Amino acid sequence: MTKILLRDKLDDCLTRWHAAGFDVVGPVRKNNISQYATVKKAGELDLGIILPDRTLKDLFFPQTEPMFSYRISKQKIDTEEYLPPGRQRIIFGARACDASAMAIDDPLFGWDYQDTYWFKRRNETVIVTIACTAADEFCMCTSLKLAPDSTQGSDILLRPLGDNRGWQVEELTDRGREAFSRIEALLEESPAQTAALADVPIKFDLDLCREWLQNPENFESHFWKEISMRCIGCGTCTFLCPTCHCFDFQDEGDTYTGIRRKNWDSCSFALFTMHTSGRNPRSTQSARWRQRIMHKFNYFPGKFNLNSCSGCGRCTRECPVDMGIIETLQEITKLSQ
Amino acid sequence: MSIQEQYRKKAAELLSSGEVKLVIGYGSGSTPDRRRALFARTADDAALFHVDAACDANLSGYLVNEGLLSDKKKIGIFLKPEGIRSVNILAAESQLDPDQIVILGFTEENGTVSGLQGTQASDFTSLMTALKENRTTSEKEQALVDKIEAMTPQERFAFWQAEFEKCIKCYACRQVCPMCYCKRCIVDNNQPQWVHTSSHTLGNFEWNLVRAFHLSGRCVECGGCDRACPVNIPLRLINRRMANEVLDAFDHFSGMNQNQEPVLASFKKDDPETFIL
Structure with a gap:
């Protein structure tokens, strides 16, 4: 006998969570795009999809975030710091790949400094993940040694x-237990069987890829030019990646008054590494694509013992020129054999 | 012989005879319904080309990749009529020498592809005239256009605000566009910072409006930006509207030929002056 949550109790759950002061967020389709968004009623949730178009990172690391405003006068400099609003949130219906991505980025945002914005939101959020029973041809969690029911980053795992x-x-966590204690009365004990998990075939050999990437001889391989020839250098793969975390600072305003913002940036952009002098150490798209792959599957694991990829497949699913991580790592696997 | 077989053979001949150094076409994609750019350097590579209704990308943007044409050698490329129009504009704007481009032209209608006669951009002049005379919009598309046109300015503003709020400034629309070849885009200039780089509603409006104006009279409506947009902003509607404006006001249909003057960078004495009070 295990605890189950029935679908028709979901509205009551939302009512109780709302009453306890939680915002409830889940996959919603609106305006021809699906993303994690705040809901009032369970009926707004779009739980039948493979995964939302946008990732969970949007809720922790938004595309643009005001950090502080400044006003410089003759006598003094006034600043006002902006912090994310302190709202307790329950994310209902995250996917395991998206939740795992949060656990992948935690050490990054807590490495050389504690990123206040990231951890404030992380600490205020309960992630309720629903294991996948369906996948598409771009899903690749298993290739990353994760699974449709991975628990990394989640506070509760729901198995359909x-x-x-x-x-x-x-x-899975105390935070999850606390949130579910609010709906304890709505849960039932049941011997009901869970559905079969999505079958996600393994698409490449991650260990072989890592070995190949670590070999300094392959850094200048012609492979990088060939594989990235059709890359157009947009930020689709980066911005739809649940783990990509690079950002840029922008001062909006003038010398005397304005707002400093933290904005997403992408290693695919030519401007990303442009020096003030005009020199660009990554002057070609192939060097930029190499950096993206090296960072995710060589440098990041070297530093944090984690791959900076949770296998959601959005990079390949949404790429305007049909590139992405799957093809690149499949080709590297072939080169390694 | 199917058009696909004909063009595979033609591409192989172009490569083996040395007439072109490279043929840019369509190869298999990561799923059966996807086609992706394929760069063929040998006759063997040419056997991998596809020509079918799934070949929707306008590949002409690859022609202006830095240094590709600087050795004066020729390049073969699979292009639909919109792609040929792009080549004309790129030639008119001094971005390439049309004599270096060998076109394998094709057109698609109701899922069937057929070949186009000619190999140089200048061979397709009568096709361009026909396209200008017979601009068509699907019923579904027209219904949406009519709906937006019927809105009050406030409603229309709200419609586009909701669309632009989705923008994440990935610049896929810019990067995929053959007309966006600027070495440094205005949004990437920060002294002064003309356009907000932040992806907030204001910044997103600025970006999309700047782009709409910059493409007026230059866009060939290949639909590349619309297909590329990962957040599904209906960019084609903006470009369609701007194309209609320049056609109505200046009788300008972009990419007619390689000598066409850019409509917003030239003037004629009889240009309408309806906007001057």
């Missing part, structure tokens, strides 16, 4: 029941 009436509840 075979009859689609609800979910089996697995409490």
Whole structure:
């Protein structure tokens, strides 16, 4: 016997969570795009999709974030710091790849300094993940040694029941237990069987890829030019990546008054590494693509013992020129054999 | 012989005879319904080309990749009529020498592709005239256009505000566009910072409006930006509207030939002056 949450109790759950002061966020389709957004009623949730177009990182590391405003006068400099609003949130219906991505970025944002914005939101959020029972041809969590029911980054894991009436509840953290204690009365004990997990075939050999990437001889390989020839240098793969975390600072205003903002940046952009002198150490698109792959599968694991990829597949699914990580790592796997 | 077989053979001949150094066309994609750019350097590579209804990308943007044409050698390229128009504009704007471009032209209608006669951009003049005379919009598309046109300015503003709020400034629209070849885009200039780089509503409006104006009379409506947009902003509607404006006001249909003057960078004595009070 395990605890289950029935689908038709979801509205009552939302009511209780709202009453306890939580915002509830989940996958929503609006304006021809699906993304994690705040909902009032369970009916607004779009839980039947493989995964939302946009990632979970948007909720922790938004595309633009005001940090502080400044006003410089003759006598003094006034600043006002902006911090994210302190709202407790429950994300209901995250995907395992998106939740895992949060656990991948935690050490990064806590490495050389504690990123206040990231950790404030992380500490105020409960992530309730629903294991996947369906995948598409771009899903690749298993290639990253993750799975449709990975628990990394999640506070609660829900496993869909075979009859689609609800979910089996697995409490993973104290934060998750606390949030689910609010709906304890709505949960049931049941022997119901869970549905089969999505079958996600392994697409490349991650260990072989890492070995190849670590070999200094391959840094200047002609492979990089060939594989990235059709790359147009946009930020689609970066900005739809749940783990990509690079940012830029922008002062909006003038010398005397304005706002400093933290904006997403992308290693695919030519401007990303442009020096003030005009020299660009990554002057070609192939050097930029190499950096993206090296960072995710060589440098990041070297530093944090984690791959900077959770296998959601959005980079390949959404690429305007049909590139992405899958093809590149498949080709590297071939080169390594 | 199917058009695909004909063009594979033609591409192989162009490469093996040394007439071109490279042929840019369409190869298999990561799923059966996807096609992706394929760069063929040998006759063997040419056997991998596809020509079918799934070949939707306008590949002409690759022609202006830095240094590709600087050795004066020729390049073959698979192009639909919009792609040929792009080549004309790039030639008119001194970005390439049209004599270096060998076109394998094709057109698609209701899922069927057929070849186009001619190999040089200048061979397609009568096709361009026909395209200008017969601008068509699908019923579904027209319904959406009519709906937006019927809105009050406030409603229309709200419509585009909701669309531009989705923008994440990935610049896929710019990067995929053959007309966006500037070495440094205005949004990447920060002294002065003309356009906000932040992806907030104001910054997103600025970017999309700057782009709409910059493409007026230059866009060939290949739909590349619309397909590339990862957040599904209906960019084609903006470009369509601007193309209609320049056609109505200046009888200008972009990419007619390689000598066409850019409509917003030239003037005629009889240009309408309806905007001057």
